Amino acid sequence: MPTRLSQLFVRTLREDPADAEVTSHRLLVRGGYIRRQAPGVFAWLPLGLKVRRKIEAIIRQEMEGIGAQEVHFPALLPREPYETSGRWTKYGDGIFRLKDRKGADYLLAPTHEEVFTMLVKDLYGSYKDLPLSIYQIQDKYRDEARPRAGLLRGREFTMKDAYSFDYTDAGLEQSYQNQRDAYERIFQRLGLEYVIVNADSGLMGGARSEEFLHPTPIGEDTFVRTDGGYAANVEAFRTVVPESIPFESAADATVFDSPETPTIATLVALANDRHPRDDGREWTAADTLKNVVLALTHVDGTREIVVIGLPGDRDVDLKRVEVAFAPADVEAATGDDFMNNPLLVKGYIGPWSTTGAVLGGDADGAPTSATGIRYYLDPRVVDGTEWITGANQHEKHVFGLVAGRDFVADDFIEAAEVRAGDLAPDGSGEIEVARGMEIGHVFQLGRFFADALGLKVLDENGKLVTVTMGSYGIGVTRIMAVIAEANNDDRGLIWPEAVSPFDVHVIAATKEPLTHEIAERIATDLEATGRDVLLDDRPKVSPGVKFGDAELLGVHTIVIVGRGAVDGNAELWDRSTGERQTVPVDSVVDMLTAPR
């Protein structure tokens, strides 16, 4: 039986809801797919559920296709396994915690690595049981600091999470590749544009990690790519290191007075004014070495001051720094930090002074400088490059300071902002910077969880080996929003066929009994061929409203049975192109079911 709009639990809204900003949120609420219940929490109405199930069906097919087995674990979980893995603490305010009547701690799972690991440990003990891939489609809960954009960042959301278990690295590689391939098929079937970028492994450590990003201006991730096929998350971007320059014949560094140079721009202006280059070129910000003082808080709580030196035309990208120093926390140095390090003269910081090294150390990293503070350099600051930088005296800078001669870093660091036009590390040219929404993530966890939770099996030699795992997530509900976001016009949604809530939307466009009878018959006949049909049989609703609702709801194929019915005609209306085609009523079903 077709679904009758007159009976369907839905109410379309003529106006945009006041709390919806992004397109997908607006249209999904207006179309009666979802309703907001609490910030980041949504009720699913019949239409929304239908779309979601189509997405889930595709994911299930592809998971089964690679031999992953479906399970379903609780969303409500006890504290213990998360305590063991350390994530009860690590997640901080990010998870919903609750207590049962006895006062025992529970959480609403933000992700399920622990539970899967524990269950495999309970049931399996031999290498013969592996490899194993299991997955679930389950609601996840995260107490986001700021839920936003409707389904795109919710606090309750549905995710497909899969986990692979292997006892060899090669096995993990294979399992990972299987999932990765399945993801590509899933996104292709969903008609979703995606790029695969190298991701930072973040909280859980681990080896290979790739994100599937859907390029969109409202994306929360910044990534870079080249026409030559390179793509990476900015956090994972690696700077191309220039060739070193011989510096045997370089002139000595020269200290100069630099009053009133609070910024790089004023410093450059002063240098050009008083110490113009003799090669005719002007000094630029890129000739200066900017030294940024940061405070690290290590896992054990100790605080360490470090300095990062980078070309003056670049800013530090805090996210990239955090990744570089993970798991330590990073913040800007405070006034107290400067008080405690009087050798650092604010505004005139540099790795060198007339009395010798102030920052950095020798090649072994042993602190030999005056401060002993660890000094990190941007990879562009290769040996032989010459810089204008602070001389660690009030109102004094130095130029001609040569890297590798006058100062040495403890290490190099990817801390500088990444800019469009930078060169890709794989030689494929200049990068562009774009925004993307993460729709999938494949991740080699390695032995992190298995170690923490003691998941080991006996191998062929009877030796106990720690299992190596992968985790693979796809945001089901987020994908629905992303699809909606990518497929709409000013009149409403335009679902791709693969996820459309219905295959055909049949409209009885007049109030004459004849049109209703014909529409009814077409809908029933289409259903008999296996099509999923929505029939707008509302008896007293004007055609304009029905057309408007059809456009809002966004089923790609619409059949209008209206005033042409007396002549035996109906219309086929393509939602995406807007084209209408008059066809005999009797051929409608054939036309819509003919193989294409």
Place this chain on the structure above:
RNA sequence: CGGGGCGUAGCUCAGCUUGGUAGAGCGCUCGGUUUGGGACCGAGAGGCCGCAGGUUCGAAUCCUGUCGCCCCGACCA
């Protein structure tokens, strides 16, 4: 957590400056007219004006506090 905005009917909003019986449009119900692009007429139902204090003869309106929500940022396996 920082910044900004908003809480009045199911939805979108006006009213608040200048205190005096709670409003509009859409939606919903009933009757009639209309009938291919969000029709019209008439009659209705529907509100603790976020909550709590205060000022006042009288508070949606003024004051204080509080809660909630939205947006930007920080954060975000």
